[in-house]
Amino acid sequence: MKYLSEYRNLEATKKYLDLIAKTATKTWNIMEICGGQTHGLVKNGIINLLPENVRMIHGPGCPVCVTPLNLIDKAIELLENGVIVCSFGDMVRVPGSKKSLLEAKANGGDLRILYSPLEAVNIAKQNPDKEVVFFAVGFETTAPANALSVLHAKKENVSNYSILVSHVLVPPAMEGILDDELCTIDAFLGAGHVCAIMGTEEYYPLVDKYKIPIVITGFEPLDLVQGIYMAIVQLEKGEYKLENQYSRVVKEEGNVAAKKMMESVFEIADREWRGIGTIPESGYRLKKEFLAYDAETKFGISSIATPENSTCIAGQILKGIKKPHQCTQFGKACTPANPLGAPMVSSEGACAAYYHFSNNLITS
Numbered sequence: 579m580k581y582l583s584e585y586r587n588l589e590a591t592k593k594y595l596d597l598i599a600k601t602a603t604k605t606w607n608i609m610e611i612c613g614g615q616t617h618g619l620v621k622n623g624i625i626n627l628l629p630e631n632v633r634m635i636h637g638p639g640c641p642v643c644v645t646p647l648n649l650i651d652k653a654i655e656l657l658e659n660g661v662i663v664c665s666f667g668d669m670v671r672v673p674g675s676k677k678s679l680l681e682a683k684a685n686g687g688d689l690r691i692l693y694s695p696l697e698a699v700n701i702a703k704q705n706p707d708k709e710v711v712f713f714a715v716g717f718e719t720t721a722p723a724n725a726l727s728v729l730h731a732k733k734e735n736v737s738n739y740s741i742l743v744s745h746v747l748v749p750p751a752m753e754g755i756l757d758d759e760l761c762t763i764d765a766f767l768g769a770g771h772v773c774a775i776m777g778t779e780e781y782y783p784l785v786d787k788y789k790i791p792i793v794i795t796g797f798e799p800l801d802l803v804q805g806i807y808m809a810i811v812q813l814e815k816g817e818y819k820l821e822n823q824y825s826r827v828v829k830e831e832g833n834v835a836a837k838k839m840m841e842s843v844f845e846i847a848d849r850e851w852r853g854i855g856t857i858p859e860s861g862y863r864l865k866k867e868f869l870a871y872d873a874e875t876k877f878g879i880s881s882i883a884t885p886e887n888s889t890c891i892a893g894q895i896l897k898g899i900k901k902p903h904q905c906t907q908f909g910k911a912c913t914p915a916n917p918l919g920a921p922m923v924s925s926e927g928a929c930a931a932y933y934h935f936s937n938n939l940i941t942s
């Protein structure tokens with residue numbers, strides 16, 4: 579198939595839904611890793627068109643949702659102390675412990691919403707008397723652009739630019755989920771855009787260690803039902819292997835140039851995930867030679883610690899233990915207009931998906 583519209587074809591999607599219903603003879607729990615996939619499943623009503631014995635569990639692949647509260651507080655601390663803070667739009671409404679970045683902007687902070695960290699380097703060049711920090715949030719997908727911004731700033735001698743790093747990696751999170759004693763997952767739909775950067779090789783060890791099928795899957799309705807079908811075929815046969823449904827985008831080797839750039843700037847480190855806690859070797863930090871571009875080091879804000887909101891069960895949502903509508907705050911104290919946690923704010927958050935597309939869901 580050549581055009582995106584073909585992956586939204588109703589008849590082809592129905593055909594796979596029929597195949598899924600005919601093939602699945604047992605109850606299977608399948609986790610879609612990525613928040614974009616969750617939205618695709620919920621928005622298109624696929625969740626309710628699946629047979630009852632095929633259950634989708636929504637995974638932690640929403641970068642905004644897993645960014646720990648203390649990093650939002652750190653960004654706000656910088657903003658309130660005269661730093662120009664730059665961020666992708668999704669982050670700015672996420673509540674910190676007292677306020678969001680947007681609320682801090684309303685109090686006079688210089689917050690810029692950007693599409694690329696390279697724009698932030700230009701802002702730093704145009705404002706040599708100010709410090710400029712880019713809030714570098716995300717999975718393997720956004721890390722290359724953030725690495726590039728640091729390399730660019732270094733090359734151009736822009737010393738008033740730094741990044742507040744909150745980069746997390748998918749495979750260690752999958753491992754953390756599988757190691758949880760409450761885990762009931764039988765198969766994964768891998769995050770297609772992450773694999774477009776990283777390739778497929780780091781998933782083979784997971785398949786072998788946990789004997790679990792992983793199908794790298796795209797985001798359109800046909801991608802999703804095809805990925806689910808491929809996973810169920812494996813499960814029914816008692817097989818476990820890595821398959822690539824999203825081969826029109828994902829290559830075995832990934833994006834070699836992007837990976838090289840990331841490896842030159844970042845190194846693997848332990849990372850805290852919101853609501854989940856610290857997962858060993860689950861993210862990036864800047865290498866020693868780039869610490870001049872590390873906002874936490876530069877401004878001495880590493881020690882700011884913030885406890886999570888006790889009423890928000892984002893951690894259980896992100897591990898797939900509970901569904902958004904099972905949270906007592908859902909749609910009551912917590913709405914997109916008044917979010918208590920990141921999954922209700924982010925465009926990829928599971929709580930927001932359930933809230934916006936509740937007409938497409940049977941939530942009993």
Ligand code: SF4
Binds near residue numbers: 891895902906919
């Ligand atoms: S509904 Fe709100 S409070 Fe509940 S888990 Fe989602 S974000 Fe947190």
